[in-house]
Amino acid sequence: MNTKQLKQRIAFSIFGTMSFIVVAILVIILGFIVIRGMSAISWEFLTEMPKDGMTKGGIFPAIVGTGCLVLGSMVFAFPIGVLSGIYINEYLTESWLKKFLRMMTNNLAGVPSIVFGLFGMALFVNYLSFGDSIIAGSMTLGLLALPVVIRLTEEALKTVDDNLRLGSYALGATKIQTIQKVVIPIAFPNIMTGLILSIGRVSGETAPILFTVAAYFLPRLPHSLSDQVMALPYHLYVLATSGTNMEESRPMAYGTALVLVSIVLIINVSASLLRRRIQKKVKMN
Amino acid sequence: MGKGRRIFEKVVTGVLFSSSTITSLTVILIVVFLFKEGISLFNSTPTEKNYVIAVSKVNTVPVITSNQLADIFNQDITNWKQLGGRNDSIIRLTVNDLASIFTEEELGPNLEFLPVKVNEYVKATPGVILYLSKSQLPSNFEGRVIPVKKITVKDFIGGKHWYPTTEPIPQFGIWPMIVGTLMVTLGAILFALPFGMATAIIMSEVADIRLRNILKPVVELLAGIPSVVYGFFGLVVLVPLIQQLFKLDVGETVLAGSIVLGIMALPTIVTVAEDSLRTTPRALKEASLALGASQWQTLVRVVIPYSKSGISTAIILGIGRAIGETMAVLMVTGNSSNIPTSFLQPTRTIPATIAAELGETPYGGLHFSALFALAIILFMFTIIINLTVEVIKNRNRRF
Numbered sequence: 001m002n003t004k005q006l007k008q009r010i011a012f013s014i015f016g017t018m019s020f021i022v023v024a025i026l027v028i029i030l031g032f033i034v035i036r037g038m039s040a041i042s043w044e045f046l047t048e049m050p051k052d053g054m055t056k057g058g059i060f061p062a063i064v065g066t067g068c069l070v071l072g073s074m075v076f077a078f079p080i081g082v083l084s085g086i087y088i089n090e091y092l093t094e095s096w097l098k099k100f101l102r103m104m105t106n107n108l109a110g111v112p113s114i115v116f117g118l119f120g121m122a123l124f125v126n127y128l129s130f131g132d133s134i135i136a137g138s139m140t141l142g143l144l145a146l147p148v149v150i151r152l153t154e155e156a157l158k159t160v161d162d163n164l165r166l167g168s169y170a171l172g173a174t175k176i177q178t179i180q181k182v183v184i185p186i187a188f189p190n191i192m193t194g195l196i197l198s199i200g201r202v203s204g205e206t207a208p209i210l211f212t213v214a215a216y217f218l219p220r221l222p223h224s225l226s227d228q229v230m231a232l233p234y235h236l237y238v239l240a241t242s243g244t245n246m247e248e249s250r251p252m253a254y255g256t257a258l259v260l261v262s263i264v265l266i267i268n269v270s271a272s273l274l275r276r277r278i279q280k281k282v283k284m285n
Numbered sequence: 286m287g288k289g290r291r292i293f294e295k296v297v298t299g300v301l302f303s304s305s306t307i308t309s310l311t312v313i314l315i316v317v318f319l320f321k322e323g324i325s326l327f328n329s330t331p332t333e334k335n336y337v338i339a340v341s342k343v344n345t346v347p348v349i350t351s352n353q354l355a356d357i358f359n360q361d362i363t364n365w366k367q368l369g370g371r372n373d374s375i376i377r378l379t380v381n382d383l384a385s386i387f388t389e390e391e392l393g394p395n396l397e398f399l400p401v402k403v404n405e406y407v408k409a410t411p412g413v414i415l416y417l418s419k420s421q422l423p424s425n426f427e428g429r430v431i432p433v434k435k436i437t438v439k440d441f442i443g444g445k446h447w448y449p450t451t452e453p454i455p456q457f458g459i460w461p462m463i464v465g466t467l468m469v470t471l472g473a474i475l476f477a478l479p480f481g482m483a484t485a486i487i488m489s490e491v492a493d494i495r496l497r498n499i500l501k502p503v504v505e506l507l508a509g510i511p512s513v514v515y516g517f518f519g520l521v522v523l524v525p526l527i528q529q530l531f532k533l534d535v536g537e538t539v540l541a542g543s544i545v546l547g548i549m550a551l552p553t554i555v556t557v558a559e560d561s562l563r564t565t566p567r568a569l570k571e572a573s574l575a576l577g578a579s580q581w582q583t584l585v586r587v588v589i590p591y592s593k594s595g596i597s598t599a600i601i602l603g604i605g606r607a608i609g610e611t612m613a614v615l616m617v618t619g620n621s622s623n624i625p626t627s628f629l630q631p632t633r634t635i636p637a638t639i640a641a642e643l644g645e646t647p648y649g650g651l652h653f654s655a656l657f658a659l660a661i662i663l664f665m666f667t668i669i670i671n672l673t674v675e676v677i678k679n680r681n682r683r684f
Contacts, residue, residue, distance in 0.1 A: 112609025
């Protein structure tokens with residue numbers, strides 16, 4: 001073997017080891033949380049209110065709270081995101097407006113989540129006087145998810161073959177008819193993947209809900225949109241750092257972490273399975 | 286096409302257009318609201334509303350800055366000479382101190398004689414500095430109310446002390462947090478860059494489809510784990526480990542923050558770098574291989590130089606991811622407001638400070654404004670990062 005090949009072999013095996021370490025990091029983190037969390041998981045844990053200074057009982061209100069926030073944020077972000085994705089991709093040619101809108105979307109995507117939290121507090125909680133409420137939290141999370149939905153919608157629309165659009169125009173269809181009857185039906189599964197991915201993103205966020213909706217301890221279910229709720233990520237933060245009895249609430253924290261991670265990962269995995277299925281279908285056609 | 290149809294199309298286009306403006310509108314609103322709440326910090330003196338600083342008539346110091354005031358009350362400045370005044374040692378007083386100097390009888394049951402006593406005391410003590418509310422100031426005050434300079438941007442950014450709730454003079458210096466944020470971010474990139482690049486190179490240049498099908502989901506899953514879970518893992522695993530390994534008093538350190546953030550920045554770096562490595566034209570690679578270069582030489586001499594701008598984008602986006610991250614850092618870096626001098630000391634970052642303190646801050650006060658001003662700094666960091674990426678992208682397109 002000459003030195004050239006030796007060099008290559010050494011370099012690639014170092015890189016290989018390093019990427020193996022990356023895999024190992026994921027396995028260690030997930031393994032740790034699954035192993036420690038399993039013993040805390042029970043039917044009661046998932047369906048009961050927290051008790052005794054959050055050292056006993058369950059996390060039901062936090063699960064419901066996160067569900068409310070995800071639903072609320074998507075009701076807001078999904079339609080607006082998809083509509084604006086359609087506008088940017090289908091209506092705009094390479095112009096300054098398209099560049100500008102893309103740049104603003106990227107800027108919004110780069111805004112740190114804590115800044116969204118501050119902004120949500122200043123605008124929704126204080127200025128519009130929604131108070132700490134599901135509506136304020138959902139809107140804040142919705143704004144955070146908006147760039148994700150827009151980008152994924154754009155990507156979904158880009159996969160639609162231009163010839164199909166031209167074919168539709170040739171048959172005398174208008175632009176809107178084309179979008180409605182040709183483009184969206186084809187891009188639909190990919191748009192849905194985008195929706196699922198943004199749900200995954202939203203359900204794990206803590207910083208944006210800190211000052212807009214999250215309750216430290218609220219052992220009841222929300223009655224209206226102006227209620228505060230507990231949420232899984234914030235509950236985990238509370239249990240991990242500021243519970244009244246940290247030692248005793250540790251098992252609850254592990255359990256909460258496992259539930260949160262499972263929800264987020266199930267969402268992500270189902271999105272990528274859906275995507276793979278679509279790709280296969282496209283290939284077969 | 287019918288008239289109704291045309292109106293319908295117009296309406297739909299209008300709706301689509303308005304939706305697409307929401308992101309821009311939000312960015313603008315974020316700027317407006319951050320500045321609206323944050324800017325009032327720089328229009329205020331650090332003393333509370335309706336409070337004044339009184340000194341003796343013989344005192345020659347014309348005005349006093351907020352940092353000097355804080356230094357006086359922290360006893361770092363003890364003589365008026367240090368501020369260019371007379372050689373009198375400084376006697377710091379608040380109204381509560383007066384209550385212990387004079388008896389209850391002397392001050393009266395409802396403090397009605399307080400103004401008189403203030404006058405007496407200020408007259409007799411040339412070195413005095415007295416912090417009191419306007420209503421407690423005698424109408425015929427025989428001392429001087431010394432004007433306090435407003436907090437400046439320089440005080441804010443360069444100030445070395447963050448004591449937002451100290452009485453009577455709070456201090457809003459964010460230099461320790463800027464240093465902390467930059468150190469944690471730097472550490473994160475030092476960790477994430479080699480591992481991220483190695484993984485990206487393996488994925489794009491070496492791996493067969495089977496290995497790629499393992500690595501890609503791994504990276505996606507790493508990106509999907511919520512930051513609070515990373516923080517929790519760091520808190521219960523990494524922090525004790527670091528504490529034992531380096532025999533520290535506390536394991537919550539810059540290093541812990543760097544590692545956690547590094548892991549979180551990995552997916553960004555891998556994804557962006559891999560995408561850019563893949564854009565290298567096949568013809569270029571094959572030409573290099575045909576000239577007898579090894580795959581490694583092709584990578585180093587052809588692929589990496591070709592995708593240089595993409596790789597820089599990956600690094601910058603990784604920095605962006607790390608700099609704004611809140612919950613994980615908050616949980617593992619120890620929240621000390623000292624300036625860290627090594628990676629084994631606790632620190633606090635800008636986002637962590639906001640998250641930790643805003644909940645307990647009364648609305649509209651100075652502390653509240655200061656946290657929004659911090660958010661402005663953070664927002665500026667991220668805008669600079671985004672614009673840099675934008676510039677790199679555009680420059681690249683020209684060639």
